[in-house]
Amino acid sequence: MLITFNVNDESRTLEVFPMARLLDVLREQLQLTGTKEGCGEGECGACTVILDGKIVNSCLVPVAQVNGSNIKTIEGVAQQDQLHAVQQAFIDHGGAQCGICTPGMVLAAVDLLNRNPEPSETDIRNGLAGNLCRCTGYMKIFESVVRAYQK
Amino acid sequence: MRAFVPNYELTTPSSLAEALALLNREPGVWKPFAGGTDLMVLLEAGKLPHRNYVNIWSLNELRGIEATDTHITLGALTTYTDVQSHPVLQDEFPMLCQAASETGGLAIQNRGTLGGNIVNASPAADSPPALLAYGAEVELISTGGSRWLPYRGFHTGYKQMLIGQNELLARIRLPRNTRNATHYYRKVGTRKAQAISKVCLAGLAKLDGDQISDVRIALGSVAPIVVRCVQTEDALRGQKPDAVSIKSACATLAQEISPIDDIRSTATYRLQVAKNLLTDFLLTLRP
Numbered sequence: 001m002l003i004t005f006n007v008n009d010e011s012r013t014l015e016v017f018p019m020a021r022l023l024d025v026l027r028e029q030l031q032l033t034g035t036k037e038g039c040g041e042g043e044c045g046a047c048t049v050i051l052d053g054k055i056v057n058s059c060l061v062p063v064a065q066v067n068g069s070n071i072k073t074i075e076g077v078a079q080q081d082q083l084h085a086v087q088q089a090f091i092d093h094g095g096a097q098c099g100i101c102t103p104g105m106v107l108a109a110v111d112l113l114n115r116n117p118e119p120s121e122t123d124i125r126n127g128l129a130g131n132l133c134r135c136t137g138y139m140k141i142f143e144s145v146v147r148a149y150q151k
Numbered sequence: 152m153r154a155f156v157p158n159y160e161l162t163t164p165s166s167l168a169e170a171l172a173l174l175n176r177e178p179g180v181w182k183p184f185a186g187g188t189d190l191m192v193l194l195e196a197g198k199l200p201h202r203n204y205v206n207i208w209s210l211n212e213l214r215g216i217e218a219t220d221t222h223i224t225l226g227a228l229t230t231y232t233d234v235q236s237h238p239v240l241q242d243e244f245p246m247l248c249q250a251a252s253e254t255g256g257l258a259i260q261n262r263g264t265l266g267g268n269i270v271n272a273s274p275a276a277d278s279p280p281a282l283l284a285y286g287a288e289v290e291l292i293s294t295g296g297s298r299w300l301p302y303r304g305f306h307t308g309y310k311q312m313l314i315g316q317n318e319l320l321a322r323i324r325l326p327r328n329t330r331n332a333t334h335y336y337r338k339v340g341t342r343k344a345q346a347i348s349k350v351c352l353a354g355l356a357k358l359d360g361d362q363i364s365d366v367r368i369a370l371g372s373v374a375p376i377v378v379r380c381v382q383t384e385d386a387l388r389g390q391k392p393d394a395v396s397i398k399s400a401c402a403t404l405a406q407e408i409s410p411i412d413d414i415r416s417t418a419t420y421r422l423q424v425a426k427n428l429l430t431d432f433l434l435t436l437r438p
Contacts, residue, residue, distance in 0.1 A: 018162070021195075042258070056261055060192070064161045067163070126252075129256040131256070
């Protein structure tokens with residue numbers, strides 16, 4: 001089937017199999033390989049993207065369901081050379097190590113701060129509960145998010 | 152092994168009427184596909200035998216939450232995020248909001264639907280214990296019209312339910328009679344977020360003085376379906392929540408559920424935790 005959707009404010013029209021995972025279409029057809037595959041079953045959050053203003057696991061979204069939608073991937077978070085406050089905070093405070101969870105973690109944090117500019121400790125923990133990290137022990141990520149909104 | 156996606160069809164009808172017409176024209180050929188949080192997991196694992204799906208995600212007729220004086224009615228596509236943010240649900244049906252907040256993480260809650268949680272028919276699903284305790288009803292629709300059924304009894308066995316191949320689950324309705332009730336919902340899993348339950352209990356009770364005048368108890372992950380424990384309820388009605396009645400209720404509960412050993416837990420652990428949760432619930436009823 002032919003579908004059209006916006007990715008990072010750019011309109012894209014593609015020939016796809018309707019049940020193809022959004023994750024695979026982003027990575028393989030659009031070469032947006034910033035979105036990572038972790039578990040492939042909605043547990044780890046590595047494949048998080050923002051779909052019509054809400055975070056989703058792109059491994060669980062069949063591409064037929066994004067026809068006409070707006071998608072933001074990690075590639076669309078920075079404004080040209082200007083990193084988003086969350087991205088800069090992850091660099092400054094050691095929020096990223098191996099990097100596989102980082103795109104999803106950043107998008108979940110960006111979404112959280114969009115909805116809630118001054119989140120409590122609990123809000124941050126809940127906002128990132130669907131994103132797993134095996135390197136940092138989470139505290140550096142947590143601290144990065146706190147620093148990002150303090151800026 | 153991962154499924155081969157060209158083998159699958161996912162067709163998007165332009166209206167609810169068109170979706171129902173398709174289900175009616177080719178019964179059993181098409182199955183509904185909503186937020187995908189269960190079906191896509193099976194697809195990736197190569198365990199999705201059915202091939203043809205109707206994409207109902209974009210059917211706005213199946214969305215929305217409406218409150219009247221007597222009921223609150225939720226479209227089948229109401230997501231867990233929608234549930235948590237509705238003021239009437241927060242005030243009067245807190246167990247449903249809590250279940251929604253403990254189902255997966257936010258990305259799952261943005262896609263997972265109440266209707267999907269019901270028709271996926273997992274005995275470990277998080278919202279059904281709350282729905283059973285609240286006396287929910289479900290509406291099934293087809294080209295032939297609509298029918299309401301009590302949710303209790305809708306599931307007849309493991310993954311079995313009273314829905315025709317040409318029917319869609321359209322709405323879920325809860326009676327607004329929970330004022331002055333004590334609501335108790337607790338899910339026990341391996342970790343707090345993103346875990347599937349080992350045992351889950353939803354309890355709703357009203358007191359008359361120090362006696363239990365009305366009580367409803369539903370459990371998940373302890374039987375082939377999510378169960379209302381009516382014998383345990385009968386044993387408690389008219390009693391004070393004292394040590395004797397709690398002990399007796401736990402003994403009745405043990406006869407009413409049939410937990411098993413599986414990948415997530417053991418029968419022994421589940422039985423003990425079920426009794427502990429019942430005890431914890433009944434202790435909250437003490438003055």
